Amino acid sequence: MVKTVDIAIVGGGMAGASLALLLQKFCPQLSVALLERQPLPLPTAGTAPQLPSFDTRATAVAAGSLQIFSELGLWPRLRDYCAPIERVQVSDRGRGLGAILEADPRKRASFAGMLGAVIENAALGPVLYDALAQTDAQLLAPAQVRAVTMESGGAQLSWRAEEGGSERTLQAGLLVVADGVDSPLCHQLNIGVQRVEYRQRALITTVGLQRDHGGVAYERFTERGPMALLPLPRRDGQHRVALVWTCADEEAEQIASLEAGAFVERLQRAFGWRAGRILRAGKVHSYPLSLSLAEEQWRRGLVLVGNCAHFLHPVAGQGFNLTLRDCHALALTLARGCAAGAPPGELDLLQEYGRERRLDQQLTIGFSDRVPSLFASGSLWARGLRQAGLLGLTLAPPLRAGFVGQAAGFGL
Template identity: 65%
Template structure:
């Protein structure tokens, strides 16, 4: 337990996938910095093995560029055990003949060890990140609930309490990183405004059993009710499995929750089609309201936002976590090397440079994730022609296909 008033160079509030990944990068690329990671929930036991049910609900698609970064951090050997490779991506528009197929055979420059990416269940990814953190000099404070933050020219001053004891502690840091998710309490406390667009959709998430092996194929299927992604998962207990995410209207989501498993499978199969074979089983169904959230300020003097509190995207392209990893890498590289004097203009200039270097990638990724769903659900004949020409272009024009895959794989910037 830290003593009252302990000081750090960097304090990260939020120990989820974004905060934990940044802490690992700082430990690896910036060993000269003292780092604290505060998480309000208890962290997994670092000595415990990962136990996964056969049918979990949430998984993350990790792009090839992100896998390369995890390899730099020494995590690939641990991740590989739980990852299902993505060797091909099929993009299709239900009811239309054109589609696009992107594979490692034609996109070697955007692959990692023969993969365009990989899918890992969050129930495995989180413990792997936290076990790796236990082997670093990062000070892990959990459970730790931050009740108050005050900023001044010297940095940030945090009041936090340990849930099991209720004692109040103080912590001072030169740089505060907020990574506590959507609707961040700390962002509200600091007056950081969030622009939000509600899509009037819900992301339905489940795991389905497949009649046949998925063969490392990830599907992006645009249905009349919204985009549906089917992501390969590792076999478990002899079953072929895939993670299914469907962004559909609220009315459809409500209806699906009232159905039996057999009826639900039939409804999912009818909307997805048969490209992946028959759906044989469905796990628990969860639903999440969809919106686009963007913080108007992602950095201030002595302050940076990362993860979902900075930008929360539509899941259509699976780019949210990969964009966050690129943000975290850029921040770690910005902080590497000699430290400017505390409160100096050079210290502020470093954060300004970080903001500039991330601007284009964020605008491109956010814009793509925001516009694609509406384009592919539109009944407008002109937009239907545009999207079909886009899919045809991905199929027939190698430079266009290469650029698209490079960006999606995280190698574009």
């Protein structure tokens, strides 16, 4: 017998797991199945799932996203793993000038009074999955979706629990594809992708500092690429920050292969002394960077969320934040449709969602794409522009408020 659900989500990374929680909150009457090809951990086991989303990276979660997590009841648990961002210090290497972005101190009591917080992805995974285990969502894992057929009433999915295992079928009124960048399902559905290769990689590791970071996130632009040090909670009394170091492919390869002491020395030279002395660094992981945008994000019975819809440069820490705003809007739109008796895969409903998200997506994608190229350029005009930009951010409160609003994920 073919199983049927209202909504099937393929991919249980940060996008799929967050959407499943939002659907359970806002559309409890709709049945939801989440299919993830990797095994999930037992609830409350305290170990991170073996999924790409929940690896050794840390995510800068904007205040707007914290607000969404709070609506889901996750904040009391997340708070223990988060380091709040109280200030962002933006600077241009080789110049004394810099901009300091601060949240509005008059709103300190709410999330709007924060710029955001940093959470290690390995901690976020168990929080999301423990919460999901308390809901009625069906968690199918390991479950590799191998083929999808779109039909008039939605989608039919074929999946397998293991290689060589028997093929099972699931029928869904709405298929949500959340299977990450370079999505094979999008390829199978003939959804085109616009892609810009940055020919850069992000080097990621955890770094130990001699002094406390004081809640400051440092964003430093060099002619070779942007670097960020993001505050992390202390562990075993050690002051820790998450490093995101963007450089050209060849240079990244060379830096990633340095032994620990040489890596720390090179990092200190490249980053400077704004965060004080760098004492140590953990294992370095390297991620290729591109801008990858799906040419369609919805069709009747189908919607794309997360990296398969838009994969961004991580410089401004916007990828997951944009995705969470998409997922929040999608859940609210489906809840409205549900109240009006519309099936979740109805085209009008998905178009309404698309219209609602267009402006935020355009602004955020443009922001993430343009900032690194502006700051990477050695040309005189670009240097002038970024000096003016940094100066503007320092001196002009409305401009700064716009930048902070964009970074904090509010007001769009």
